Amino acid sequence: MFEPLQPVSLRKRIVLGAAFFVLFFLGWAFFTLSGIIPPLFLADPLATLQTGVTLFVEFDFLHDIAITLWRVVGGFVVAAILAVPLGVAMGAFKPIEAFLEPFVSFCRYLPASAFIPLLILWAGVGEAQKLSVIFIGSVFQIVLMVAVIVGATRRDLVEAAYTLGADARGIVWRVIVPGAAPQIAETLRLVLGWAWTYVIVAELVGSSSGIGHMIMDSQRLLDTGQMIFGIVCIGVIGLVSDLAFRRLNQRLYGWAF
């Protein structure tokens, strides 16, 4: 059973993956329902589920989810549209890389959440501020990762393309870009996951809607059930969008997987 690197069947995989969730919930239920942990600190699973239903029915939680989704996707898409071409240009053309790489590397280490006070000053507490946080958190990461992927283009393929008559333009558009596309798509999937953490941070401060705002409100009411339900929702949405993104990549780039 424990042979190194031996693959497991799909069925076993699903059963094992689900088993952990079951164990997790059992543990949670045990500690809360038995009273070892008082409900003030941690609501039990049933109460959490109940408050979840109330949230959807009475407080229009679906609207909060939609708002948060729009912020994540909006900020992320703007960042990707700008960062992917820039990353490709940096990876393909070394002078551009030498020009921008040090600055972008510096920016990458600026924590997006530290910009929130400044962004509130610049952009207010509206949507522009939320999108900016996601944008700042994603754009530099994408640029650098795409540049590395493009820089690792197989040189023998580039040489083969040259001997077939390709010019610099042909090398970029017909070798570098298609060759790097699957990995770029995987990078975007990864960064989308990070964008989720930024959006919640942005919503915890100076927001009147969204999942993060709901969690913040629940804290004032000491409603741990709502807080946990909000966190679980984020997890579920993240898991689903990640799976969908992965499927899409596998469909688009069948040759690479």
Next chain:
Amino acid sequence: MALLQVDGVSRVFAGIAGGAPTQALQPTDLVVADHDFLTILGPSGCGKSTLLRIIAGLDQPTTGQVLLAGEKIQRPGPDRGMVFQSYTLFPWLTVRENIGFGLREKGMPADLQQDIIAHYVARTGLTGFESHYPKMLSGGMQQRTALARALANDPKMLLLDEPFGALDHQTRALMQELLLGIWETDRKTVLFVTHDIDEAIFMGTRVAVMSARPGRIKTQLPIDLPHPRHYTVKTTAEFSAYKAQLTEEIRAESIRAAQMQP
């Protein structure tokens, strides 16, 4: 008529991290006539691939120059089709799209492209595999596609850098016959680098033997075996005589190469 002329081409590689520079190629002269099938035979590390890469335009000579049809070679171009030892098909393109890569780059109309692709698919025995991706193909199939891709561009000459080096013995023999058959029909000029003596004799109209590093062309031997050549020619007395002679030549160089190892 000389199609390709190599004049005093040498190559010195700069030392790594301040080390001593390495001379890979001594000043070398070589003339390849139109419709020749020249095989370059040499021990490993003798600089034969370096010479081929310079002719392809993928590397620059330290001294000397290479002329193709009287024009100096500066950079790689579609007039010299190349097949590499490693598998260099574009993994995101099907067999058909790989073969058509150069044609599309030329801006040829799509229907004309398809005619040429179909022609070379048939000639290299790839019928039925047109829509396959490279990862679905065996090594032999991949190299056939690479050959078809180079031929489809209709280059002035073909440069082959140990194209069958990674294949098993049987596949390799079949690929030799395939390439020789194509050459016997088209008589397109070929420069074929190998370290396999049998392959050099069987394929070539002429064999150029290179010395150990730093390499140079040591001897040239015309191969007067009749065309079309059948694989059974490998068991004839004439073939054995050529083999004995070249084995001596190459053995001396291999020993020198082995002694030079640090």
